[in-house]
Amino acid sequence: MIKQTHLRSPAEFRRVYAGGSRFHGRLMTAFALPNGLEHHRFGITASRKAIGNAVERNRAKRLLRETFRLSCGALEALETKYDWVLNAKRALLDVKLESSLEDFQRIVEQARVSRASLEARQ
Numbered sequence: 001m002i003k004q005t006h007l008r009s010p011a012e013f014r015r016v017y018a019g020g021s022r023f024h025g026r027l028m029t030a031f032a033l034p035n036g037l038e039h040h041r042f043g044i045t046a047s048r049k050a051i052g053n054a055v056e057r058n059r060a061k062r063l064l065r066e067t068f069r070l071s072c073g074a075l076e077a078l079e080t081k082y083d084w085v086l087n088a089k090r091a092l093l094d095v096k097l098e099s100s101l102e103d104f105q106r107i108v109e110q111a112r113v114s115r116a117s118l119e120a121r122q
Helices: 010-019 053-071 072-076 090-094 095-121
Strands: 019-026 028-034 042-043 083-088
Touching: 010 028, 010 042, 010 083, 019 083, 028 095, 042 053, 053 072, 053 083, 053 090, 053 095, 072 095
Parallel strands: 042 083
Antiparallel strands: 019 028, 028 083
16 A cells, blocks of 8 residues: 555544545444545544554554455445545454455445435435
């Protein structure tokens, strides 16, 4: 993964939180905001309040990074490119990568359907 695919600054995260759509999954909450670029970008949060100690937060972040990396095919099928912020939930620590992938695939599908319905209304 190249560095341009990562959201880095707090301002980028705030922009996605403020203007993006929220999608709830069992293992994560995702915020997605169309970015007008030719690629998707992502950021990850795993808060102390939601996850716990540093070891658990780091594991959650690793799982979400790998989930995003393995979901590139599904993401490329989306016509609109997004900035994604993935917030880990505590339940993420109790599952394997496959469950995380399935949860994110459902969120990507929700984003696709949401965007299609938005465009249909216009």
